[in-house]
Amino acid sequence: AAKATLEEMKRLNLPARARKIGVEIEKVFKNLEAASPRVGQARGLGAMWALEIVKNKKTREPDAKFVKKFIRKMFDSNLMILGAGILGNDLRVLPPLTISESDLKKGLKIINSFIY
Numbered sequence: 001a002a003k004a005t006l007e008e009m010k011r012l013n014l015p016a017r018a019r020k021i022g023v024e025i026e027k028v029f030k031n032l033e034a035a036s037p038r039v040g041q042a043r044g045l046g047a048m049w050a051l052e053i054v055k056n057k058k059t060r061e062p063d064a065k066f067v068k069k070f071i072r073k074m075f076d077s078n079l080m081i082l083g084a085g086i087l088g089n090d091l092r093v094l095p096p097l098t099i100s101e102s103d104l105k106k107g108l109k110i111i112n113s114f115i116y
Contacts, residue, residue, distance in 0.1 A: 014097045021047040021095060021104060028108045036115050038066065048094040050084060051115070062089035070114060077110050 009015075022044060029042035029049050040054035053070070055061040067083050070091060074081045084090040093111070095104060 012098070017097045018046040021097065021099065022049070024104055025049045025093065025095075025108065028112055032112065032115055038063065038115060047097060048092065050090045050092045052085070053089045053091060062087040064088035067091055073114050074110070077114075079107050079110050081111070 025044060025047065026042070026049065029039075029044065029051060032039045032051065033042040037057060038053055038055075040052040040057060040060050042049065042051055044050060053063045053067050055063045055066075062085075064083075064087060067089055071081055071083055082092045082094075084092040091111075093107075095107065099107075
């Protein structure tokens, strides 16, 4: 089974797909980092990205309460986002590597609209 999985990953060129997805997420998340008073930092690797959510960019005080509310809003919008970080103030995304371009853009648009 492992061999078949690796062959399928190679056939679908999933490592390159992870990089491409990551580039799209990075664009949106870095814009949020620059524009939103709630985003302290955007960071990621490949298709896995996180937003550090803060109450105030200057003090960098974590806002875990907002993260919980945000996760619920995303769930209600049919989007799965995880809370992460030892302080509970990170929002983490890792879309499936087989996600369509339109679904990726739709999901990023939903995140973008709720983060402010």
